[in-house]
Amino acid sequence: MQKYGMRWVAFNNLIEAKMALTKIGADPGGIAHMAGKGLGRGIKLEQVPLRVAHILKQEMLSLGGDAAVHRDVIVNKVETTDVMLLGTVRQLEHLSAKILAQPFGIKQLGHDLKLLLSALESPKPRILSCRGKDLRLGERTLIMGILNITPDSFSDGGRFFNLEAALAQAERLVEEGADILDIGAESTRPGHFEVSAEEEWQRLEPIVKALLERVNVPLSIDTYKANVAAKALEAGAHIINDVWGLQKDPDMARVVGEYGVPVVVMHNQIGTDYQCLLGDILTFLRQSIELAEAHGLAGDQIIVDPGIGFGKTLEQNLEVMSRLAEFKSLGHPVLLGTSRKSMIGKTLNLNVEDRLEGTLATSVLGAAAGVDIIRVHDVRENRRAVQMADAIVREQRGTHYVGA
Template sequence: MKEFQMRWIKLDNLEEAKRAIAQIGSDSGGIAFMAGKSLGKAIKVENVPLPAAHILKQEMLSVGGDAAVHRNVIVNKVEATDVLLLGTVRQFEQFAQKILAQPFGLKELGQQLKALLKGLEPPQERTLACRGRELVLGKRTLVMGILNVTPDSFSDGGRYVDLKQAVSHAEQMIEEGADLIDIGAESTRPGTVPISAQEEWSRLEPVLKELLPRTTVPISLDTYKAEVAEKGLEAGVNIINDIWGLQGDPDMARVVGKYHAPVIVMHNQKELNYHHLLGDMMAFFRRSIQLAEENGLSRDEIIVDPGIGFAKTREQDLEVMSRLDELKSLGHPILLAASRKRLIGHVLDLPVDQRLEGTIATSVAGVAAGVDMIRVHDVLANRRAIDMADAIYRRLRGRNFAGA
């Protein structure tokens, strides 16, 4: 049986709620009635078989919630439908328990829902082992500093190809508050010609050889080639950052598993066509997560990156940015990498070297959404903004004030 795709869906007002229910294909007469119910919490389940959809509708109504389904479900004229579950957290807890005993794969759906509900709780502080170095997750938002050792990077191409300049810049970013450094040697901006693994490694090797013994923070290697990743891990790199989410090079998952290296899996695809933008991204991530798990990685060792600026239009990037917190339903750490991206250039009509304020805005949005890491070029300014945003968004509201 096909696995259900379940995720929280962000609905902040009646207009958004009505639009989301209409997209399901619900009868127009019921949209206004159900819209208000969705402002508690809303969960979208995609491609649910007709018999299971009937049960979901019935069981949500039985606990005081509701479920939006396609208008033709009631007359049994569709084979499957997306379902929008509408209710409070308490109703979802009751609903999850009830469907554990139901057929048509709904036991697995109930287990998924229980996992989603756990994700609503404040993140617990824990330590991620990174092959001899550590990162503390859940305490504050981590900052990843970007070091490009390539002559044609979209934002700072050629500035750090000199070995001394590259190492000096990495050390400066650490002094400014970077929790880890991400090193890349191949530009991935649109229109660039791919380079060979040999050329990529020739750019990386001298920098890694000099930098790894001199730093204490984890070093991430930005590559989608298994051959380069293996050489980097053999040299002592701590994390692999793959822009194809282990789905580009068929040997990449084996390599990260062999060295038990935490991996960042970024969403990417070759075309801009989507059925459901966030739903399709979730399906991509689940494939990446499965590949990582099959090779021995689990939980915090698998970090998801929504891939801002990759295979997305400006409007799609903005949609993803506004719904980052939906990615928390995957149960893995989230990295946001929007620094100096063309999204900012398009919105503000600014060249690459004038996108600092726009980058800071995306960083603060990331903190508000609960991401765990933010990848940036300008560490000091972003570190300060992120620390301030952490002070606002990571505190437990009402903890220190009677009657708050």
């Protein structure tokens, strides 16, 4: 079944809507007429066959919405086109129901649209089981505390390389309010030195086994190596955090699937070239999701991470940050990791040790955009910041103001 790279595109104003329609290749006169219609929901589909584009255009117009297509669709000069569906949620729900009965193999498109619209609504509170340690999703932004047991991490390399220091830091993070501990034994900063799976596990083994007896929060293992993940899970770890989204080690998806544990799949790539920044990132993450699903994982067990600081320029990182809400279209929990990263340092011209305020700003933006987990070094400060943000944005808007 052909996929069209469906995703939600968030418009906050007419300028953003017009820019998006211009990129589709829509006629300039039509852009002026259609842009305001996209302030409800804008749903983008990629590489849609000509006959399907015609159907979508006609159906949306009949519902009072619209569909932006390439200007040459009307004269049948293109075989495929990107399509931007523009309408209210109600109009798009009607479209989904109508095309479920259409020919030309687009029934799946109607089903996917229905799922996407559902994913964009506020999620209900639910339990994510982590091998006996439960996480409550949907009530507040969860905090993943970072514990680097490496000599060369960009932020705190060497500080917790010693077992006693690592245990003390882990317990401090939990005391400050960490819901999850994320333990990394190989730096992934730019220019890092790779270590063997054997050395990585040699660093991890003592701290993992000790923490399983000393803390009551789930332990996440930050690794892209299947062999390391398998040993950590055999020892009792609860979550795998793969900075290559199951796509570097071909055995990683099988390992997490066999243990049935939640997995964080992060976007990553070599270089910073993109045909379409958000579209390419979401395509990568969909491939990671499909790998996880092929090995038995589903729903909340698959957590997506846009990969701030990995394979992206400063400008690209800032654009991803400004469009975090669009990652909800994948239908899975979202994790955001910005803590002390170079995006903050370059924007504010600050060294690593001075990036707390910048990190707090990104964490609050993440909470406002609906991310489920933030991954941070400074747990106490970030927990307070997102607790305040959650009080404002989660289930509060319009509830106490008549006429909201």
